[in-house]
Amino acid sequence: MFSYCADPSVLDGWWWFSCFLTSATHLDFYRAFGAVIALLLVTAPAALAMGMAGAMMLRSQIRPLSMLGRFYVNIVRGVPDIVFFLFVPIALGQGIEYLLHLVNCPDWDQPVRQGNDFLVCRDAKMPPVDAPAWVRNLYAFAMAILAFALVFGAFVANTLHGAMQAVPHAQIETAESYGMTRKQAFRRIVLPQMWLVALPGLSNIWQILIKATPLLFLLGIQDVVYWARELGAQKTSLYSYPHPDWRMWYFSILLVFYLLLTWASERGFSWLTRRLSHGQATAEGERLRRATA
Amino acid sequence: MRTCWESFSGYALRALGRGYGERLLPRGTDISFCDQVALIGSGLIWNIYFAAVAIALGFFMATAVALARNSASPWLWRPAAAFIFTFRGSPLFIQFFFFYSAFVLLPRAGIEIPLGFTTLTLQTSALTTAQVGGLFVLILNTTAYSAELFYGALKSVPKGDLEAAEAYGMSGFTKFRRVVWPNMLRLAWPSYTNEAIFLTHSTTLVFLSAFPARQQSGEAFYYARYFVDQTFNPFVAYPLVAAFFVALTLAIVAIFGRINRRLNRHLPQERRAKFRFRPQYLR
Structure with missing residues (x-):
């Protein structure tokens, strides 16, 4: 990165480190x-949306819909998560390729599964055969986000459903006696109040989500774990800054990063709980009211 | 193609090493459904080993850490709180990587500790294997999670019970052994059951991370991944491993349920703490 880094063999001490720590691979x-944070920021709303859809399904009066919701929530929660993280991207990828195969190549007569191969025609490959590397990376990343959203959506659905149940039923009855429809009562009475009840559960799920992000590595994405392994391993060649096995130090950086992330979000959620408790008929809300009065 | 019986006799114990059954794993188009059932089932041996040993040792360590966390002395509760925070606040996946890369730095010949009259040699090479090093990380991890549960339970031991113990003249260790500890276990047991379930599930991470599977002997999910890589078909091996884990989970619920009944046997039915399956996945 710096001009004096051109010849690593003459560097020493701080100069060596300043060059080493700004090498192209280190910048990656x-x-x-940043990608971890980006993943969290994209996945959290996606999982929240999935969870909201799931919770609405669980509440639904239409029987098949509520059964589908129960199936979704229970199957995801009952099976080891890691199985889902590896299953969903492959299964989804093959599913998409199969659909494209049916659409793009209707005159293909061989079966898709031949022995141990999964064969689709050239036009059905996803991402396309001639796609540049960044498209492939983005596709893999999108698949990972989908897998995360699917798994965490089930957790969120369960939490939100519980929170909706916790809103006093008498309030909904009152709303209906005022002439509100079911939808109106839900939007005006249940929705604003459920968040406070759901917050501890959501905070828990968020912490679990943070701790799930290193699993990206298993999906073949060049994430923090990949780079820590790569950069920490012993180097001997002169131009790659030779050093002994430093993986332990790199992983301790990751450890600290995740500890900071969980610590900061714990603080964030307790702040949010205080804010949302204002004016609520709960112990915390009462405490806040007394404090100001 | 092997018959089903041949698959079972060849692979049912393969996870223990090359010496047990077939030397090589089935490959490519040679893989039959029975192979997958037998091999994934044999991997379960290691899942049970990791979970059972980690829970058994972690239980006592967690009691000690919870007591330290609950103590009034800052020399005790601060380190305990830091330990709990470190292991609960970071991903288990990263913990495996960290400890593995630390263990490989230890000298291979072992560490010699001079004790004056004799020298103690610590065997460090075993720590780089999953069976010892991975287990070590799992024990520390479950200690931290269970200690947090036990600490919460310690704080909610009924005041009346403590006063009654003192009125009977109990103090110190007697009070702890006869009143505090049974109450703590009783209160923490439903959530401890969940902890045991998720520790068992997280044993799938051992071979996925840094620890190598020597002689291709790994746990159930390691073999499931192997089959998916070989057949490129996730619709057989993954549901199979999921089914095995559901069975394992039910077994844990049954065992821990019996213990729970025993811990609560003095209480009337409606006051007993009930187990609720509360998935709190991923550590």
Whole structure:
């Protein structure tokens, strides 16, 4: 990165470190931390949306819909998560390729599964055969986000459903006696009040989501774990800054990063709980009211 | 193609090493459904080993850490709180990587500790294997999670019970052994059951991370991944491993349920703490 880094063999001490820590691969490593945050920021709303849909399904009066919701929530929660993380991207990828195969190549006469091969025609490959590397990376990343959203959506659905049940039923009855429809009562009475009840559960799920992000590595994405392994391993060649096995130090950086992330979000959620408790008929809300009065 | 019986006799114990059954794993188009059932089932041996040992040792360590966390002395509760925070606040996946890369730095010949009259040699090479090193990480991890549960339970031991114990003249260790500890276990047991379930589920991470599977002997999910890589078909091996884990979970619920009944045997039915399956996945 700096001009004096051109010849690593003459560097020593701080100069060596300043060059080593700004090498191109290290910049990729730093960007991977950003990718973790980006993944969290994209997945959280996606999982919340999935969870909201799931909770609405669980509440639904239409029987098949509520059964579908129960099936979704229970199957995801009952099976080890890691199985889902590896299953969903492959299964989804093959599913998409199969659909494209049916649409794009109707005159293909061989079966798709031949022995141990999954064969689709050239036009059905996803991402396309001639796609540049960044499209492939983005596709893999999108698949990962889908898998995360699907798994965490089930957790969120369960939490939100519980929170909706916790809103006093008498209030809904009152709303209906005022002439509100079911939808109106839901939007005006249940929805604003459920968040406070759901917050501890959501905070829990968020912490679990943070701790799930290193699993990206298993999906073949060049994430923080990949770079820590890569950069920490022993190097001997002169131009790659030779050093002994430093993986332990790299992983301790990851450990600290995740500890900071969980610590900060714990603080964030307790702040949010205080804010949402204002004016609520709960112990915390009462405490806040007394404090100001 | 092997018959089903041949698959079972060849692979049912394969997870223990090359010496047990077939030397090589089935490959490519040679893989039959029975192979997958037998091999994934044999991997379960290691899941049970990791979970059982980690829970058994972690239980006592967690009691100690919970007591330290609950103590009034800052020399005790601060380190305990830091330990709990470190292991609960970071992903288990990263913990595996960290400890593995730390263990490989230890000298291979072992560490010699001079004790004056004799020298103690610590065997460090075993720590780089999953069976010892991975287990070590799992024990520390479950200690932290269970200690947090036990600490919560310690704080909610009924005041009346403590006063009654003192009125009977109990103090110190007697009070702890006869009143505090049974109450703590009783209160923490439903959530401890969940902890045991999720520790069992997280044993799938051992071979997925840094620890190598020597002689291709791994746990159930390691083999499931192997089959998916070989057949490129996730619709057989993954549901199979999921089914095995559901069975394992039911077994844990049954065992822990019996213990729960025993811990609560002095209470009337409606006051007993009930187990609720509360998935709190991923550590």
